[in-house]
Amino acid sequence: MARAVTWLAVCLIVVGALMVAYNPLLSRYATIIADTTPPQPSSANTLLVCYPSFDNPDPNLAATSLPTSSTSPGLLYPGKSCELVLIVYEDNPDVATITIVDQSSGSTIVSSASMRLHSQTSPNIVRYAYGWTVPSSLSKVYAFTVLVKDVAGNSATWTYYGQTSGGVQGYFTINGVKVQSTSDVIVLKTRSLAVEFYATSGASSIQYVHVTIKDQKTGTYVGGFDQYGQPVYMTKASSGDKWTQSITLPYDGKFIITGTVYPIGASSVTLMSLAVSTGAEFPIDPLTVAGVALIAVGAIVFVKTRED
Numbered sequence: 001m002a003r004a005v006t007w008l009a010v011c012l013i014v015v016g017a018l019m020v021a022y023n024p025l026l027s028r029y030a031t032i033i034a035d036t037t038p039p040q041p042s043s044a045n046t047l048l049v050c051y052p053s054f055d056n057p058d059p060n061l062a063a064t065s066l067p068t069s070s071t072s073p074g075l076l077y078p079g080k081s082c083e084l085v086l087i088v089y090e091d092n093p094d095v096a097t098i099t100i101v102d103q104s105s106g107s108t109i110v111s112s113a114s115m116r117l118h119s120q121t122s123p124n125i126v127r128y129a130y131g132w133t134v135p136s137s138l139s140k141v142y143a144f145t146v147l148v149k150d151v152a153g154n155s156a157t158w159t160y161y162g163q164t165s166g167g168v169q170g171y172f173t174i175n176g177v178k179v180q181s182t183s184d185v186i187v188l189k190t191r192s193l194a195v196e197f198y199a200t201s202g203a204s205s206i207q208y209v210h211v212t213i214k215d216q217k218t219g220t221y222v223g224g225f226d227q228y229g230q231p232v233y234m235t236k237a238s239s240g241d242k243w244t245q246s247i248t249l250p251y252d253g254k255f256i257i258t259g260t261v262y263p264i265g266a267s268s269v270t271l272m273s274l275a276v277s278t279g280a281e282f283p284i285d286p287l288t289v290a291g292v293a294l295i296a297v298g299a300i301v302f303v304k305t306r307e308d
Contacts, residue, residue, distance in 0.1 A: 039090040039126075039148040039156045048144055048160040050076060051083040066144060066160040070103075073161035075205060078266050079136040084144065085118060086128045092151040093120065096128040103141040103161075115146070138266060139167030139202065165205035165263045170241075172197050172211075172259045172272040179259075185275045191249035196242065197234060197259060197271075203241040207264045208233040211245060216254040216275065223247055223255075252279020 048066040066074035066084075076082070086096060096117075100110035110132070118129035128148070141163045149155045172179045173196045174186060197209050210231050213223030226232055234243035249255065259272030 037154060039088045039093070039150055039154070048146065048158075049085045049087070050074065050162065051085055052077075052080070064162075066162045068158060068160055070141070070143070070161045073141055073163040075264060076134045076142065076162040076164045077264065078134055078138055078164045081131065081133045084115075084130045084132055086115065086146055086148070088126050088128070088148055088156075089124050090126050090148070090150050091124045093117065093126045094149045094151045096146060096148045098130050098147075099145045100132070101143045101145070102135075103143055109135070109142070112147075134164060138164055138263075140164045163205075165202070165266045168199060168202035168206055168261050168263050168269055170197055170199040170201070170203075170261070170271060174257070174276070179272050179274055185277070188276060188278045191252065191278050193247040193249065193257075193276075195234070195245045195247055195257075195259070197244075197261070199241045199243075199261075202263065205263045205266070207262045209236075209243040210234070210260050210262065211247065211272075212258045212260075213247065213249065214256045214258070216256055222250050223257075249276075249278060253277070 049063055050066060051063045064075045084098065086098075096115040097112045098110060098115050099108065099112055101108050113130060115128035115130045118127040120126050128146075141161060143159055143161055145157065145159045147155060147157050175188065175190075175194050177186060179186075195211055199206060210233055211224055212221055212231075214221050224232060232245075234245040236243050255276045255278075257272065257274055257276050258270060260268050260270045262268045
């Protein structure tokens with residue numbers, strides 16, 4: 001009798017458990033887990049990345065990170081299309097918006113525009129993207145404020161900074177002599193030239209510096225290119241704001257030396273174009289000829305006067 005009661009108790013427990021487990025009414029309810037964690041950054045300073053346009057990429061442009069520091073903004077290419085990609089950690093992503101402000105004028109260029117969900121990879125890495133064409137103005141700083149929300153209503157806001165390239169300023173020196181203007185004339189006693197360029201602003205946006213040498217009489221290039229016609233660029237110093245190059249003129253004569261700076265994603269800027277003479281061929285102008293002639297005439301008159 002006791003054994004039968006034990007089996008009955010076991011059967012009741014099993015049947016009751018099955019009824020609870022497969023009760024259609026209980027299946028209507030779900031376990032609720034509170035999500036109070038807002039979206040998190042993927043890194044401390046490299047959250048927003050400006051990629052060259054995916055639709056029409058430029059092989060000469062590279063992706064750049066836009067940091068959260070306004071004192072060291074990331075590089076932007078004037079007039080170029082780019083894909084602003086935001087990377088965050090979030091299990092339950094919802095929406096993201098972006099606002100772009102011109103820091104110099106304070107004007108809002110883009111206001112709370114929706115960023116599309118670019119991709120989501122496991123376990124919780126989310127990428128939002130927004131296509132944008134960088135204004136063509138040079139040396140402009142822009143602030144990018146992004147607002148990210150998850151499905152639980154948690155939100156986070158970050159601001160990043162980027163600056164368009166250009167606005168490069170600086171000066172060249174030849175054998176230690178500073179080139180004061182593009183109309184300078186320098187007479188040298190040697191064909192060996194030590195050329196240096198010092199960037200006084202915009203150094204970080206300079207892609208390369210190029211010096212060319214042209215024979216003033218024939219108009220042919222005698223320096224600045226290799227044997228295959230490819231440009232030979234100046235070497236950037238470790239300081240980051242100085243470029244150097246040693247050049248040997250092929251023969252004595254008159255030459256035009258031109259120094260051009262190429263900012264990334266912007267138009268080139270010529271900061272040196274001057275005449276250089278070496279050897280016996282020195283600059284001679286009518287005023288110099290007249291002065292020499294007067295000296296000669298005066299000397300002859302003086303000698304004749306002394307003889308008389």
